[in-house]
Each structure stands twice: as structure tokens, then as C-alpha cells.
Amino acid sequence: DTGVSQNPRHKITKRGQNVTFRCDPISEHNRLYWYRQTLGQGPEFLTYFQNEAQLEKSRLLSDRFSAERPKGSFSTLEIQRTEQGDSAMYLCASSTGTSGIYNEQFFGPGTRLTVL
Amino acid sequence: AQKVTQAQTEISVVEKEDVTLDCVYETRDTTYYLFWYKQPPSGELVFLIRRNSFDEQNEISGRYSWNFQKSTSSFNFTITASQVVDSAVYFCALAPYGNNRLAFGKGNQVVVIP
Numbered sequence: 001d002t003g004v005s006q007n008p009r010h011k012i013t014k015r016g017q018n019v020t021f022r023c024d025p026i027s028e029h030n031r032l033y034w035y036r037q038t039l040g041q042g043p044e045f046l047t048y049f050q051n052e053a054q055l056e057k058s059r060l061l062s063d064r065f066s067a068e069r070p071k072g073s074f075s076t077l078e079i080q081r082t083e084q085g086d087s088a089m090y091l092c093a094s095s096t097g098t099s100g101i102y103n104e105q106f107f108g109p110g111t112r113l114t115v116l
Numbered sequence: 117a118q119k120v121t122q123a124q125t126e127i128s129v130v131e132k133e134d135v136t137l138d139c140v141y142e143t144r145d146t147t148y149y150l151f152w153y154k155q156p157p158s159g160e161l162v163f164l165i166r167r168n169s170f171d172e173q174n175e176i177s178g179r180y181s182w183n184f185q186k187s188t189s190s191f192n193f194t195i196t197a198s199q200v201v202d203s204a205v206y207f208c209a210l211a212p213y214g215n216n217r218l219a220f221g222k223g224n225q226v227v228v229i230p
Contacts, residue, residue, distance in 0.1 A: 031216065042120075042207050042220030043161070056217065091161065097216075104151075105218065107161035 002026060004108035006092050012114045013082055020078045021111045025094030032075050033105060034067055035091040036060065043091055049075060082115045089113075118143045118210050122221035129198050130229050136194045137224045139208030143189075145169075147213035150184065150191045155223070156204040164206075167191065169213075198228045 005024045013019050025032050030051050035043035046065070048056045051072035061067075064082075069075040079086055089112050093105035119142040129135045141150065152164040165177065167184050174183050179199075183192045195202050205223040 033216065033218075035218075040222070042209070042222050043218070045217035045219070048216050058217070089159065093161075095216075104163045104166060105216075106163065107153075109158070109160045 004092055004094050004106055006090075006108040006111050008111060009109060010112050010114075012116065014116050015084060016081055018078065018080045019082060019113060020076055021090055021092075021113075023075045023077070023092030023094075023108060025074070025092070026106060029094035029096050029106075030072065031095045031097055031103075031105075032069055033093040033095075034075070034077050035093065037089040037091055037110070038087075046077075079113075082113075084115045087113055087115045118145075118148075118212065118219040120208050120210050120219055120221035122208055122224050124224050125222075126225040126227065128227045128229060131200060132197050134194060134196050135198050135202075135226055135228075136192055137206050137208070137226070139191045139193065139221060141189050141191065141208070141210050143210060143212060145212040145215075149211045149213070151209040151211070151218065152180075152182070152191075152193045153207045153209060153220075154204045155207065161207070165193070195226070198226075200228050200230050202226060203228045 007022045032049045034046040037043040049069040064080045067077045089110040091110045093107045095103045095105045097103040121140045148169045150167045154162045179196045181194045207223045208221045209218045
């Protein structure tokens with residue numbers, strides 16, 4: 001399977017715990033995105049990497065959230081001190097592209113987080 | 117800021133009927149891209165179509181067609197001769213030129229009844 005993969009697919013945690021999600025993009029894609037989707041809503045942009053550089057962050061990404069993409073390959077999204085409001089599907093997407101050119105984002109299956 | 121509005125929430129059709137999904141967007145950018153994505157029950161978003169704001173030609177791709185009207189800021193999507201496998205949530209999305217963040221609407225739940 002050469003698509004975007006995400007692990008774990010499901011995560012249940014207690015409020016106050018830290019969680020980390022992983023995303024492996026399509027191998028030749030230099031761009032990687034994180035989105036959050038709550039029930040009944042469309043995905044909301046969180047952050048974006050081009051290679052290893054984090055180029056954009058949404059105001060939705062509070063100080064408790066941090067994302068990394070070491071070496072421009074896989075990415076991790078960590079949420080510290082989780083709150084019940086963090087319960088959502090976290091989607092990762094990747095694309096090719098250079099500045100000013102838009103290419104389709106291909107999405108992974110998501111990680112569903114439930115905070116008890 | 118960009119905003120995408122999909123007014124209809126759930127649409128039910130009988131198999132083989134056509135279904136049209138409405139999308140209205142707001143943006144201050146003069147150049148942008150518009151998309152439709154499908155999210156089946158499995159949850160994975162699937163890219164369907166992309167349209168550039170500077171090209172208003174409407175096209176057909178298989179059973180999918182779209183009607184882009186810049187004057188009314190609308191980007192409607194039609195599935196012709198619907199099939200049960202078309203049952204999914206469909207999202208309209210927008211990205212300004214030079215910006216990679218997709219702004220999604222709330223989605224349309226399409227239910228195709230056999």
C-alpha cells in the first residue's frame with residue numbers, strides 16, 4: 001500500500017494524558033498537512049510542512065499541540081494534557097508541489113482520539 | 117479568510133437518480149482552487165475533482181460533473197445515475213493560490229437507496 005498511513009487508528013486516553021500520533025506520507029511527497037475533524041463537520045486545517053520545515057500553523061493549534069517532521073519524512077503530532085474537547089479525528093495528508101503550484105492532497109485514514 | 121458553505125445536510129436519492137450538491141464560497145483572493153472530496157463510511161477522504169478559479173469551463177468526468185460560476189461564487193457538483201456505492205459525505209473545499217490550507221464546508225451526507 002503506497003498511500004498515506006496513520007498510526008494508531010484509534011486512541012482512547014484519559015484527560016490530562018499526553019498522546020502522540022504518527023503520519024507516514026506518500027514517499028515522494030514533500031508536503032505534509034494535519035487536519036482535525038469533529039463529528040458532523042468538515043476537516044479543519046492545523047498545520048503544514050514542506051520537507052522538514054513547518055511553514056504554517058492554524059490558531060487552532062494551541063500551545064498544547066506540537067508537530068514535527070524530522071528529516072522531511074514521517075510526521076508526529078503530540079497533544080499534551082489532553083482535554084475532552086480534543087476528541088476528534090486527526091487527519092494527515094500529503095502532496096507534491098513547489099511554491100505557488102497547488103497539487104491535490106491525499107489523505108490518510110485518520111486517527112480517532114477519544115478523551116475520557 | 118475563506119468560507120465554504122454547503123447548505124444541505126442530508127440528501128436521499130433512489131438509485132439511478134441524479135443528485136446535485138450545492139457549494140457556495142467566500143474568498144477575497146482573485147485566484148484560488150476549488151475541490152470536491154468524498155468521505156465514505158470508512159472515513160478516508162478521497163479526492164474527486166479540482167477546479168482553478170481562472171478556468172470556468174465545466175466538465176464531465178465519468179458520472180461526475182460540476183458547474184463552476186465565479187459570478188455567483190458557486191461550485192456545484194452532480195452525480196449522474198447514482199449508485200449505492202456513492203453513499204458518502206461529500207465535501208466542497210477551497211484553497212487560495214499560493215496557500216496550501218484547504219478550507220472545507222460542513223459536508224453533504226448522500227444516501228443512495230437501492
